[in-house]
Amino acid sequence: MKGLISRRGxxxxxxxxxxxxKLHRQAEILNAGxxxxxxxGYEAARIDDVARQAxxxxxxxxxxxxxxxxxxxxxxxxxxxxxxxxxxxxxEGKAGELLRELLSRMYxxxxxxxxxCAIVRLLIAEGGRFPQLTEIYHREIIAPGMKAIxxxxxxxxxxGEFHKTAAVEFPQLLAAPGVLAIVxxxxxxxxxxxxxxxxSQAHLEFLLDSLxxxxx
Amino acid sequence: MKGLISRRGxxxxxxxxxxxxKLHRQAEILNAGxxxxxxxGYEAARIDDVARQAxxxxxxxxxxxxxxxxxxxxxxxxxxxxxxxxxxxxxEGKAGELLRELLSRMYxxxxxxxxxCAIVRLLIAEGGRFPQLTEIYHREIIAPGMKAIxxxxxxxxxxGEFHKTAAVEFPQLLAAPGVLAIVxxxxxxxxxxxxxxxxSQAHLEFLLDSLxxxxx
Amino acid sequence: MKGLISRRGxxxxxxxxxxxxKLHRQAEILNAGxxxxxxxGYEAARIDDVARQAxxxxxxxxxxxxxxxxxxxxxxxxxxxxxxxxxxxxxEGKAGELLRELLSRMYxxxxxxxxxCAIVRLLIAEGGRFPQLTEIYHREIIAPGMKAIxxxxxxxxxxGEFHKTAAVEFPQLLAAPGVLAIVxxxxxxxxxxxxxxxxSQAHLEFLLDSLxxxxx
Amino acid sequence: MKGLISRRGxxxxxxxxxxxxKLHRQAEILNAGxxxxxxxGYEAARIDDVARQAxxxxxxxxxxxxxxxxxxxxxxxxxxxxxxxxxxxxxEGKAGELLRELLSRMYxxxxxxxxxCAIVRLLIAEGGRFPQLTEIYHREIIAPGMKAIxxxxxxxxxxGEFHKTAAVEFPQLLAAPGVLAIVxxxxxxxxxxxxxxxxSQAHLEFLLDSLxxxxx
DNA sequence: CATGAATGAGTGTTCATTCAT
DNA sequence: GATGAATGAACACTCATTCAT
Numbered sequence: 001m002k003g004l005i006s007r008r009g010x011x012x013x014x015x016x017x018x019x020x021x022k023l024h025r026q027a028e029i030l031n032a033g034x035x036x037x038x039x040x041g042y043e044a045a046r047i048d049d050v051a052r053q054a055x056x057x058x059x060x061x062x063x064x065x066x067x068x069x070x071x072x073x074x075x076x077x078x079x080x081x082x083x084x085x086x087x088x089x090x091x092e093g094k095a096g097e098l099l100r101e102l103l104s105r106m107y108x109x110x111x112x113x114x115x116x117c118a119i120v121r122l123l124i125a126e127g128g129r130f131p132q133l134t135e136i137y138h139r140e141i142i143a144p145g146m147k148a149i150x151x152x153x154x155x156x157x158x159x160g161e162f163h164k165t166a167a168v169e170f171p172q173l174l175a176a177p178g179v180l181a182i183v184x185x186x187x188x189x190x191x192x193x194x195x196x197x198x199x200s201q202a203h204l205e206f207l208l209d210s211l212x213x214x215x216x
Numbered sequence: 217m218k219g220l221i222s223r224r225g226x227x228x229x230x231x232x233x234x235x236x237x238k239l240h241r242q243a244e245i246l247n248a249g250x251x252x253x254x255x256x257g258y259e260a261a262r263i264d265d266v267a268r269q270a271x272x273x274x275x276x277x278x279x280x281x282x283x284x285x286x287x288x289x290x291x292x293x294x295x296x297x298x299x300x301x302x303x304x305x306x307x308e309g310k311a312g313e314l315l316r317e318l319l320s321r322m323y324x325x326x327x328x329x330x331x332x333c334a335i336v337r338l339l340i341a342e343g344g345r346f347p348q349l350t351e352i353y354h355r356e357i358i359a360p361g362m363k364a365i366x367x368x369x370x371x372x373x374x375x376g377e378f379h380k381t382a383a384v385e386f387p388q389l390l391a392a393p394g395v396l397a398i399v400x401x402x403x404x405x406x407x408x409x410x411x412x413x414x415x416s417q418a419h420l421e422f423l424l425d426s427l428x429x430x431x432x
Numbered sequence: 433m434k435g436l437i438s439r440r441g442x443x444x445x446x447x448x449x450x451x452x453x454k455l456h457r458q459a460e461i462l463n464a465g466x467x468x469x470x471x472x473g474y475e476a477a478r479i480d481d482v483a484r485q486a487x488x489x490x491x492x493x494x495x496x497x498x499x500x501x502x503x504x505x506x507x508x509x510x511x512x513x514x515x516x517x518x519x520x521x522x523x524e525g526k527a528g529e530l531l532r533e534l535l536s537r538m539y540x541x542x543x544x545x546x547x548x549c550a551i552v553r554l555l556i557a558e559g560g561r562f563p564q565l566t567e568i569y570h571r572e573i574i575a576p577g578m579k580a581i582x583x584x585x586x587x588x589x590x591x592g593e594f595h596k597t598a599a600v601e602f603p604q605l606l607a608a609p610g611v612l613a614i615v616x617x618x619x620x621x622x623x624x625x626x627x628x629x630x631x632s633q634a635h636l637e638f639l640l641d642s643l644x645x646x647x648x
Numbered sequence: 649m650k651g652l653i654s655r656r657g658x659x660x661x662x663x664x665x666x667x668x669x670k671l672h673r674q675a676e677i678l679n680a681g682x683x684x685x686x687x688x689g690y691e692a693a694r695i696d697d698v699a700r701q702a703x704x705x706x707x708x709x710x711x712x713x714x715x716x717x718x719x720x721x722x723x724x725x726x727x728x729x730x731x732x733x734x735x736x737x738x739x740e741g742k743a744g745e746l747l748r749e750l751l752s753r754m755y756x757x758x759x760x761x762x763x764x765c766a767i768v769r770l771l772i773a774e775g776g777r778f779p780q781l782t783e784i785y786h787r788e789i790i791a792p793g794m795k796a797i798x799x800x801x802x803x804x805x806x807x808g809e810f811h812k813t814a815a816v817e818f819p820q821l822l823a824a825p826g827v828l829a830i831v832x833x834x835x836x837x838x839x840x841x842x843x844x845x846x847x848s849q850a851h852l853e854f855l856l857d858s859l860x861x862x863x864x
Numbered sequence: 865c866a867t868g869a870a871t872g873a874g875t876g877t878t879c880a881t882t883c884a885t
Numbered sequence: 886g887a888t889g890a891a892t893g894a895a896c897a898c899t900c901a902t903t904c905a906t
Contacts, residue, residue: 018865041341043259047901057867059903068901125257125341127403134403165425166418172400172410173422176392183395184388187343187350194388202382206389209381210426234885238890263876273892275878284876450906454869473773475691479897489871494898557689557773559835566835597857598850604832604842605854608824615827616820619775619782626820634814638821641813642858666886695880705888707882716880 026064029054033075038118042072042126072126076133079119080140095156096212100204102152103178107200111181121186146171153211162211177203242280245270249291254334258288258342288342292349295335296356311372312428316420318368319394323416327397337402362387369427378427393419458496461486465507470550474504474558504558508565511551512572527588528644532636534584535610539632543613553618578603585643594643609635674712677702681723686766690720690774720774724781727767728788743804744860748852750800751826755848759829769834794819801859810859825851 032053036045047068051058065071093101110116127134149171156162167173177199184194248270252261263284267274281287326332343350365387372378383389393415400410464486468477479500483490497503542548559566581603588594599605609631616626680702684693695716699706713719758764775782797819804810815821825847832842 022865039344041257041259043257046899051868058901059867059869060865062902063865121340121344124337124399124402128255128337128405129260131405131407135407138404138408163425166421170393170415170418172396172415173393173419176396177386177389179396179399180388180392183340183399186340188354189344189347191347191351192354199386199388202386203389205382206426209379210422234890241890262874274876275893276891278877279890450869457869471776473689473691475689476777478895490897491872491899492870495869500897553772553776556769556831556834560687560769560837563837563839567839570836570840595857598853602825602847602850604828604847605825605851608828609818609821611831612820612824612827615772615831618772620786621776621779623779623783624786631818631820634818635821637814638858641811642854670886694878699889706880707888707890708886710881711886 025054025056025060029056029061029064029071030075030078033071034079034118037072037075038122041122042068042129045072047071073130073133076119076122076130077136079115080136095152095159095161096208098152098155099207099211102148103200103204103207106175106178107181107196111178111185111200112196117182117185120182145175149174156211165211167211174207177206241270241272241276245272245277245280245287246291246294249287250295250331250334253288253291254338257338258284258345261288263287289346289349292335292338292346293352295331296352311368311375311377312424314368314371315423315427318364319416319420319423322391322394323397323412327394327401327416328412333398333401336398361391365390372427381427383427390423393422457486457488457492461488461493461496461503462507462510465503466511466547466550469504469507470554473554474500474561477504479503505562505565508551508554508562509568511547512568527584527591527593528640530584530587531639531643534580535632535636535639538607538610539613539628543610543617543632544628549614549617552614577607581606588643597643599643606639609638673702673704673708677704677709677712677719678723678726681719682727682766685720685723686770689770690716690777693720695719721778721781724767724770724778725784727763728784743800743807743809744856746800746803747855747859750796751848751852751855754823754826755829755844759826759833759848760844765830765833768830793823797822804859813859815859822855825854 029050032050032055033045035053036049039045045068047061048058050071051061054061061071065074123134123137150168153162153165153168153171153174157164157168181194181196181199184192245266248266249261251269252265255261256265261284263277264274266287267277270277277287281290339350339353366384369378369381369384369387369390373380373384397410397412397415400408461482464482465477467485468482471477477500479493480490482503483493486493493503497506555566555569582600585594585597585600585603585606589596589600613626613628613631616624677698680698680700681693683701684697687693688697693716695709696706698719699709702709709719713722771782771785798816801810801813801816801819801822805812805816829842829844829847832840
């Protein structure tokens, strides 16, 4: 009830205009927070920088988030929510085609995204401090992703296109080159750039070599 | 001879005893530094903690390293030097056996090592701040590792055991599941433990499925 | 108009009230800084002491001055600005009177001032580290002072009251006893106090003896 | 008695050789101390630098001086002892000649000496912290110097060469330009160099103008 | 609501002093 | 005696957090 009744006794109307502005401002702070946290990591990130980046005063941050830690959590959570919806789409057609489509999305929307790379770095760097965040990430992204891979595989096996494979147990084996590519980008950035087109193509071939039944 | 006789005629005795102790001290500080940096990352690491962990006074650290940054660099460099010598061993025998051996070492000595995982986390987390360090890592570890993989593949292809594969261009495809396992450990630690025995076994089967010529 | 309207449309109010307080704060810090630097010298001065003396928290100092050095520079500069305006006044009348007036001001406003003595000590002590500061002091105080002396002398010579003197070349000769008195105060403080009234009187007589034409 | 009997019960002979070396080393430390203290002041001086400059280990300093403060005191005292003996010589001849000689020595041996300037700076800078040191300086240097000046003046007056002057009461008036010259050197060092030859010449003329009886 | 000046606990670093060798 | 490695108290400076305006 707190806050619903103003000091003057009038019913406080959140004023949709205001409400909107508030959300907008919160979003701006979250964006700014992401940029700063991604650039420097949790400890090295300065609230001052977040505020400047967001175009608000330092104190304003504290109107929206209790402290630095809550800001960080909110930033990471906000990132999870938007991501990877695209992949959730269902696949139809031959298993080989599905696989191609899956990889295409994986590289196109995940590996290539600088934002995703930044998120991954952040999670790896700060995961120890904030295990719940990686938990969210696992639940929302990793598990569904593995489920999708497993789905394609079982479908391919059922249709006779693929032979039985240990990858059903460990869908990670299929996704691993994508993960490596992200880590590679994060670690070697500009200096040893991976040719992602060729790499993803090789990845697909490699998978099909492994999965397809001998067509003798 | 330089330095043996001081300007004042005093015999300068580096005193092998002292010298030894100094190296030992330095090693202790590096170890302590690794633990603290690995646990908290560069920024959040406290020199105080490193000192306590090493069993020396805070000031002592600065007798061995100019500042926190130099300590960190030294820590990371010291880790690179010791690692991964084992893998450099040469392989003889059938390509399939080589591959099995390679994976066995990869999982046994790298993926399973908590220390390696900590190093990887550290490099990913702080690589942006210290690009030279990841560069060293690339030169000393990644590049030789990729060369070893490529060697096994070309040998297998030459002997007719393996068919041609895009993995010769991108040896990363072979190693990727190992990298993923490390990242997995780093991210999900205890909570979603990967059964490494089964995983590595699946990895090997998956690779052989992909690489071996159809034996009809 | 710059800055009145912020990017977000918020009216930025420098708030004259705030502005004023800020200047007042700054002045307080400068005063405190002077006392502490004067008492201990640059190196031995503690920012903590300056803060306590100024009645603010340590961090506040750094809102107004980048670091200890900038604070010190600002302190010294602030001292130069206020000083010695009085002397700049123009003199009328007989040269002998002018001289008496000049000395009177010199002793009354400069030599007697504990603050001036402190400044001189500070400049002598720290001049090596901050040459620009003594440069300012030379430009703003010394050079004008010498000009004033020279003016009195040439006027006296022109009017036939004084004979030609080497002091026109070196006005320092006239001011020297004042400088000595300051150094004396700084060095011997309480212990061998100089009777400034008698001393300045002797100084005047000595000068007139030297400058006046023999009246046979 | 302490130290006279060695542990072995033999009478300990200080061994003149050793004794000598010890004094020599002490002297070297004092010299080094002076250079470092003169260059940086008491607080900013580093014992480390003194040791390096003296060519001994840091710990050795503490074999000769209890702590930094005692070292500083010893340095300053050692400087006083050697100085200004020359001036103590007695003067014979006409008062005007005596004065010329006095000034010649003052400028030649005091004002021109970089070492003296450094000492003066040191005394002014640190006198507040070490009043006893300036006291020594006053007793050993200033007072005798003033006595010498007074002597010349009274002799000149007695011989009828000089008329009565307030400078007998305040011999500082005679020496002041020398003090100013030192302060000038200390403050303006290279940037506004004083032509000491012309300056001292002007000083002499100025004094004689003031002191000599009208020779009409 | 928003601001940004103020706070002060906390950190990296220095350096006088000690002491085992 | 001489050394220089080790110590730890002390200090400049930072930055998350608060709060008067």
